[in-house]
Amino acid sequence: MTFAFRAFALFAIGIVTGGCAGQIGPAAMADGPVPLARDEAGPKLAMFEHILSSYFEADIVNPPTVCVAEAAGAGTERLPEDDEAALMERFAGLAPLPRCVERTSGIRDEATDEPAMLFVLNGFRCDSAVDCSAISSYRFGDTRSDTVFHRAHWSGGRWSFSSDSRVIAE
Numbered sequence: 001m002t003f004a005f006r007a008f009a010l011f012a013i014g015i016v017t018g019g020c021a022g023q024i025g026p027a028a029m030a031d032g033p034v035p036l037a038r039d040e041a042g043p044k045l046a047m048f049e050h051i052l053s054s055y056f057e058a059d060i061v062n063p064p065t066v067c068v069a070e071a072a073g074a075g076t077e078r079l080p081e082d083d084e085a086a087l088m089e090r091f092a093g094l095a096p097l098p099r100c101v102e103r104t105s106g107i108r109d110e111a112t113d114e115p116a117m118l119f120v121l122n123g124f125r126c127d128s129a130v131d132c133s134a135i136s137s138y139r140f141g142d143t144r145s146d147t148v149f150h151r152a153h154w155s156g157g158r159w160s161f162s163s164d165s166r167v168i169a170e
Contacts, residue, residue, distance in 0.1 A: 035049065035090075035158070036048075036049040036086065036087075036090060037049055037050065037158045037159045037160075038157060038158050038159075040154055040159075043126060043132040043152050043154070043159055044083070044121070044124050044132075044134075045083055045086055045087065046152060046159040047121065047124065047132065047134055047136075047150055047152055047159070047161070048068055048087055048119070048121060049087070049090060050150065050152075050159075050161045050163075051119055051121070051136050051148075051150070052066075052068070052087070052090075052091055052094070052119065055117075055119075056091050056093055056094075063093055064109070064114060064115055064116050064117050064140065065095045065099050065100060065109040065111075065112070065114070065116040065117070066091075066093055066094055066095060066100075066116070066117045066118075066119070067094070067095050067096065067097045067099055067100035067116065067117070067118050067119070068084070068087060068094065068097070068118070068119045068120075068121070069097050069100075069118060069119075069120050069121075070120070070121050070122070070124070071120050071121065071122035071123070076097075076118070076120055078096075078097040078098075079097070084096060084097065095109075095116075097118075098110060099111065099116065100116040100117075100118045101116075105141065105142060106139065106140075106141040106142030106143070107139045107140065107141060107142075108141070115140060115141030115142075116140075116141070117138055117139070117140045118138060118139045118140075119136065119137075119138045120136065120137055120138065120139070121134050121135075121136050122134060122135045122136070122137070122147075123135050129154070130153060130154040130155070131151070131152070131153055131154075132151070132152040133149065133150060133151050133152065134149075134150055135147050135148065135149050135150070136148050136150060146165050147165070148163050148164070148165055149163065149164055149165075150162070150163045151163075
């Protein structure tokens with residue numbers, strides 16, 4: 001089994017098993033910073049945390065460099081520095097966006113030229129103070145994931161999530 005397939009399979013399993021429940025697993029919350037899902041004013045970071053938790057909780061041998069970005073037109077843009085820093089504090093394996101570069105062979109680690117993984121959040125919006133949504137996907141090297149539609153709802157002192165796969169356009 002290739003590394004790309006194994007990484008994709010583990011991430012897909014995480015989305016299927018953890019994505020629907022929307023709760024951050026105990027492993028993600030143990031011995032680390034307070035979960036971002038408990039910050040009512042930070043639904044976007046809570047959504048990134050929700051998406052990344054499934055990936056970082058998986059037992060991946062030799063994980064690639066992992067970065068996050070927001071969709072911007074036909075490309076991506078870096079999160080505000082404080083937001084990126086909060087996510088990197090939450091997930092030790094997360095790297096700043098400049099480490100993940102676009103090359104003809106796909107997303108690569110700037111330092112090693114190995115395939116890298118880039119999680120992208122697209123169309124984040126809040127319809128009210130307690131209901132938000134966005135679409136996520138990721139790229140690993142030259143492989144693109146399917147998109148996943150996420151809904152976030154603030155209740156009981158935390159953001160909770162529901163997710164489902166969507167085909168955006170054919």
